[in-house]
Amino acid sequence: MSKFNEFKNLSVLYAEDDSELREITTKTLQLVVGHVFSVTDGTEALSVYENNRIDIVILDIHMGSVSGIDVAKSIRKSNDKVPIVIVSGSIATQDLLEACKLNLIEYMHKPIEFNALIKVLYLAVDRLK
Secondary structure, eight states: GGGGGTTOOOEEEEOSSSSHHHHHHHHHHHHHHHHEEEEEEEHHHHHHHSOOSSSSEESOOOOOSSSSSHHHHHHHHSSSOOEEEESSSSHEEEEEEEEHTTOEEEESSSSSSHHHHHHHHHHHHHHHO
C-alpha cells in the first residue's frame, strides 16, 4: 500500500445516500486516504465541506433534496480548484450536461470499482499540484 503514500494526507468528502454503497466505498477510501468524511445527503455534504479542510469531493448525483450537482454548484461558487467527482447510477444526458459545466475531474458510474477510485485519486492529486 506504500504506493498510495501521496494520498495519506488527503481529506475526502464522500456523499452517498445508499448506505451499503457508502459503507463499501468509505472503507475502500479509508485504505488509501488520510481522512474520509462520509455523509448521506447534500445538506450534510455542504456542512462538512464548509467546516473542514476538504481536498477531494466525491458526490452521488441523486440524493434527497440537495443533489450532488447542487452541492458541486455551491462549492464552485467559492472554490473552482477543489477536485469534484460525480457518481451516478444512471447516465442521464441532462445530468451529464449539468455536470460538464462544473469543471469536474470525473463522472463515475456506480458501483465504484477500486481501480477507478484509485485512478480518480491520482487525477485529483495532479489537479491539486
